[in-house]
Amino acid sequence: MAAKAAKKGGKRESVGERLLAWYDVHARDLPWRVRPPKKQKGARDRGARADPYRVWLSEIMLQQTTVATVGPYFRDFVSRWPDVESLAAAPRDKVMEAWAGLGYYSRARNLHACAIRVADEHDGRFPDTEEGLKALPGIGPYTAAAIAAIAFDRKATVVDGNVERVVARLFAIETPLPDAKKEIRPAAETLTPDERPGDFAQAMMDLGATICSPKSPSCNRCPVSQGCLAFEKGIAETLPRRAPKKARPTRRGACFYLRNGKGEVLLRRRPDKGLLGGMLEVPTTEWTQAEIDEDVLLEAAPVTAKWARVPGLVEHTFTHFHLQLAIFVAEVGAREAKKAEGLWVPEEELDAQALPTVMKKAAAHAAPDAGPLFKGK
Template identity: 70%
Template sequence: MTRPPAKSGSPTKPAKNEAQTVAGRLLAWYDAHARVLPWRAPPGEYADPYAVWLSEIMLQQTTVAAVGPYFRAFLERWPSVGSLAAAPLDDVMRQWAGLGYYSRARNLHACAQVVAGEHGGRFPDTEEGLRSLPGIGPYTAAAIAAIAFGRRATVVDGNVERVVSRLFSIETPLPRAKPDIRAKAETLTPDLRAGDFAQAMMDLGATVCTPKRPSCNRCPIVSFCSGREAGIEETLPRRMARKERPVRRGACFVLTRSDGAMLLRKRPAKGLLGGMMEVPTTPWEEAEIDEAAISLHAPAAAKWQRVPGLVEHTFTHFHLVLTIFVAQANAREAAKAEGVWIAEEDVGGEALPSVMRKVVALARPDAGPLFRQP
């Protein structure tokens, strides 16, 4: 790793004893500097598989800071995989609301039911067995196998990609570099304490080998970093230029009754935000909104008023811009409206995704305190 990369762009393979030294230094650093996280066991100990699985599913596309409160709330409500499996899916979706990527919550519930029903409440202890479960892919299977069961498994998340890219001067842009990064990470994974090593790599990337201004002076393996030696560490990992996200537009209808109840409806189980609750909305399309046709999608023939401002929200594959309309239904209109009337004080406890919480916040700024977060 102190050698310069070959001209082909593929760094030379490190000597076995060199890789062992890297692993040893990282583990010693982790013993002294490991982050204290609610789902972790102390260095040298195996963590609860249920806690590792739950945290890894939550951490996909989400930050550690955001996950902490949700993780604690889930454990308090469902302290075992069996209790989670027995919970109604709607309750799980409500508890998940705000974490985003809601297919994860559906897969979480499905996986809990398989573990409880087919595995006696015990997670498989191998990568192969774990990958057979709903919602568990290669990364999550490796993380659980290593951290919870001590298996020699190579765990590669975004932090590890950055560390390995810099350590080996991998200049191929992501995502094309992923196979090479994984192969190089595999050469470093020790036979013993693979779980601690994986978490050490994650912690190094999160706290030292950061995307901008890495603290190389605090890095326990800086002497092995060919990216640092070449002075290109801050440019790694390289990434292919992203395509600009298309913009979709729509309108939402916030309908209330005289008692303050709000009309919500449930989205189809499959598809974007599947199974979540929503404020009635038009289809989300790339064409400009035809305001003359908007009334065709309104849940009631009420006196709709447009709310000043727009709600914007970015999904993985598109950016959404919503126009908001509000109205108060009379008794006849309320009876005909299609959806579910939710009492004002209960709206915050519904499984409303973040974009719909933004909608309600713009339409009903006084309702903000009603939204319960873990």
């Protein structure tokens, strides 16, 4: 079966043994990781455990986001808030501001709520079991398993997208995703070793990220190709299979870029619940699938003004839909400005605000010279 390998030195090595040996040499150097034993320098480092705070922070950031994107954000967060207590004590607005651009903003709200819970109810220490971790805000089964394994060396099976791909190929699971998840999880559990489960979890992730890639996997360099059923059948490139994706619908709306006579721009905070919850925005209408009707859109403007529509549309793609935004600009005097609900921000300071990417695009479209942050977005 896939969990076994060819004989080496008179015995059959498991996938776990070969994968850990490969990881000890080829592990990626990531800012939230502790080096595997054979890469550690000096006796002091041997057996060192990863900091649960850094593991938790990185795992939350890595949800739906690439390692390359997360790196700079992670470094910025730990420089501002080096431990869970300092993050818990930070104003939520500052946390949201530091998160701006990473997307999936409910993660940032839950991150701050989780830090407060750990600081207040757990004396600044993360629970060391999957069940204890899952009781915290924003921590689901995957993240709980990752923290338990990597930070606390618990025998927990960690299954992300990379691991799904590796396991689907090792066991030649041909059922299309997402239905294949029901087969992948128990198969992955048979591979998780008793020793070094955290390193094994990271080794599986690294294997999927560097060798067992979605397209053109490098099976000739794979440490576990012997015993990989998909490799033996010559179907590795075709797995995992996926059910056809549904077409994303298109939603439409408008943003209102309003200046006052002081060179300030009106921003507004979105409700905590819902898409982009808690983030600042250029005031916007609801987003619907109806065709854009300029008169209807203007009824939602934050104040009565002489609104001018900027040619073109701002387009942005979320996970489940495409968005098209018409952009309107206007300038008002002090009297009308007082009627507007929101926050007036100097235009040259827009780049310091916690604006999600779609709102950066809207600001850039309304005022291309508003700030260097928006150029090229």
